[in-house]
Amino acid sequence: MFAARLSRQLKAARTLRSARRISTTSARQSDALFVHRDTTYNNPKIAFEFNPDNLKRAEEIISRYPPQYRKAAVIPLLDLGQRQNKGWTSISVMNYVAKLLEMPPMRVYEVATFYTMFNREPIGEHFVQVCTTTPCMLRGAYDILDTVCKDLGGIKPGETTKDGKFTVIEVECQGACSNAPMLVVGDDFYEDLTPETTKKVLEAFRKGEKPKPGPQSGRLTSENSAGLTALTSKPPGPGEFCTPEFS
């Protein structure tokens, strides 16, 4: 996130140089736009509706909440909408959810802009999210990020490749720190990465395959990477070591 922020700032500073700076304080822009702008691909006129499957699921989700708290379903419904809408939440998705839940559209916009996992801009087919929070960073997450960016043709975090296949962003901790460094593609975690395995994972996606999620180093989940040091013997069976009346 920081990198994205920085690059934007540099750009702004470069264009401003010719003008006289009265104050020395530079403006710190946020890294995403928190207002909506109509574009050809994202405007309220583009229709969106749940397909019958999702509509059924939506109804099921809504039914989990008491009727006067219908609006509590806004997050799962936005997620459903995002999945149906190629991984991003357009203004039409938000408006549709608002209508479905009978709440003012602004209340949905508030939710959608608050949670960073709602993408409000289109993303590529494979959504690559590289974790750079401390544990991953200590295990070389920035190398992974650089590898990804270079491998995808020199794009920057937050950008999409020209062919629309990949989008890369930096994310915060995904809760897989024990297998740091890691990245997420879509809903799957790829862990224990090295620049080499990262390239392999991306290559597989590029070929249209789906690499096996989980640690790429060959170890099982988050077992000790140097082999087990405890609990190596066979676990005792039922009744073993018990007094005779229980065995």
Add this chain to the structure above:
Amino acid sequence: MLRLVSSASRPASTGILGVVAPSTSARHGRRAFGSTSSRHADITLTVDGKEVTVPQGSALIQACEAAGATIPRFCYHDRLAIAGNCRMCLVEVERSPKPVASCAMPAMPGAKVFTNTPLVHEAREGVMEFLLSNHPLDCPICDQGGECDLQDQSMRYGADRTRFHEIAGKRAVEDKDLGPLVKTSMNRCIQCTRCVRFANEVAGVEELGTTGRGNDMQIGMYVEKTMNSELSGNIVDLCPVGALTSKPYAFHARPWELKHTDSIDVMDALGSNIRVDSRGVAVMRIQPRPNDDVNEEWISDKTRYAYDGLKFQRLTTPLVKQGHRFVNASWEDALTAIAEGLARSGAKGDEIQAVAGHLADTETLVALKDLVNRLGSDNLTLDSPGGHAAPVHSVDVRSNYLFNSTIPGVERADAILLVGTNPRHEAAVLNSRIRKSWLHTGLEVGLIGERVDTTYGYDYLGNDAKVVADFVAGKGAFAEKFKAAKNPLIIVGSSLVEHADGTGVYNALAKFVEQNKAKLLTPEWNGFSVLQRVASRPAAYDIGFVPSKKASSVKPKFIYLLNADEVDPKSIPRDAFVVYQGHHGDLGAQLADVCLPAAAYTEKSTTWVNTEGRSQLGRAAVPPPGASREDWKIVRALSEIVGSPLPYDDVLSLRDRMWDISPTLVRYGVTEATSTEATLAGLKTLIAGTNGAKVAGTPLKKPIDNFYQTDPISRASVTMAQCTRAFTKGEAYGFSEISSQPQASYA
């Protein structure tokens, strides 16, 4: 439209609402989300060593206030829900490990609170430092300068230096376009969310909210949209910093240059309490003045922004028509011309007609009525459709034409039937009370009349007199709800008397009230209210400024238009001699043979009677322009010249005369309830006078199409013209409209 308000409720000290909530919710079997039950017990605690007793449920900040300790604050506002997000109100409470936000903390019995300890000082300094870390240092060019809470409080409570050196720069947020009234400068916003809470709770603009999170959070509508509300100007007052300022007033004056005059608004019949801020001879702006019985702390945008109309189109010298042109004249010549015109027209008795317009003040109405009566005429007409005939409800009993439930009383109602009225446009501030009660209690609203967007949900009953008959007969779901209600209220619009079926509707409703008097008419509750929409009307009815039956059929030869600008030119006979007295060269002046320039409401100290019958004293803030004079003095001078001088020479003796007519006219600031017996007698005469009325069934129409331009002042106002363009016609501000939600489909 959802009725849920997403917030912590206000402490019980709010009064009426708190009391109503538990009982209604129990009866409807519905949970009232936005209200806590109120208990009347008092609790005692110690603030800075001083004991105070406050009602249970009060916030700690209120207890501190009560003890005389000033607590700095940004987000807390006692008329809005509590947000607790600015942290400026931190205080120390004994045995609490850290400072607590006093606005979000209920006062506890026996608590020991300290508001003036080193810990508190340090906490305030720290909060201030964070708030300022992203706040631009543009006070010299900020319109809020001089009345900015952030500026004042940072001087009082802030540190004298900063530790932030803005390595990454200050947060930059783009400005929003909220329309022609509210100017935004969002870099200055400190995210107190007062504006958001006001818009959602009070004004009913559910499009305003916060987007983003953390440091990137910003206030706005996400999509580009204007803030379409009659109350939007109030967010300018609420904003503690200069993020929201007034567009028309931008860079016109600094607060310390302004003279404040407490006065009364005349743009509608509510009599909102205002403060007129003037510099020299010009009104610079108009602000609300708190009055819990009338406007709480809000005023409508027309009240607030129509003042620039006082500068344009003014009549400044007497004008006499010669041929087809007006020529300037001295007062003497103009008044003589009128006396001659009166003689020439040969008007005798009822052929002398006086027409009272929307902005006529009470003193002048009394003087004009006395003069016309002295000249032998009873032809006192009101400037409204059908105003030349005696009104359907006679004016003998006040309760027949006043808002009997009183404005705060609206909050006690649990079922409201609106007949032929759109309170949102006829009394915007009253409308916010209905919304408040609709949000927080189980209030049910029904509407008979044109479908309108009211900012609350309602049951739509229909559009003509037949529906009223059905309702009275108890048909329909809403009639049942109304029957079941404890404090039912019928609000009748002032346009009903102007409607062809008005007689029939009044008859039906009066009978209904009489039949259900056990509920609608008790000593505690009067559930039959008429909502007047023009400032002068209640006073005109009070003093009997209505024609006698005989006079109303006479063709006038001499017409005196007092502020009358809504007259139908066709209703004025060609050969009649017409005098116009008023402050704007609007329609009335065009019809006149002689124009007399008078003072506008900010230029005279006069009495205004609001729709509840509450008389209030407006005060002159600036002198009238040019040769114009106070209205009643003009009438007094004229009386001398036409040879029947009025017996009062100063305003005090004129007010004595008003006292003789009705003491309520000069008992300022209070309402006097009509007794139940008198109300019933009034209804009886009303029924007797309207029995057998035919009902044609023509649809009821809302009287105000364009909220922003309803009188000569607002018609002359540039700001109001811009509002008309932006909001009423929707031009130039039509960005990203999503299909507007169907109104009130689920109430």
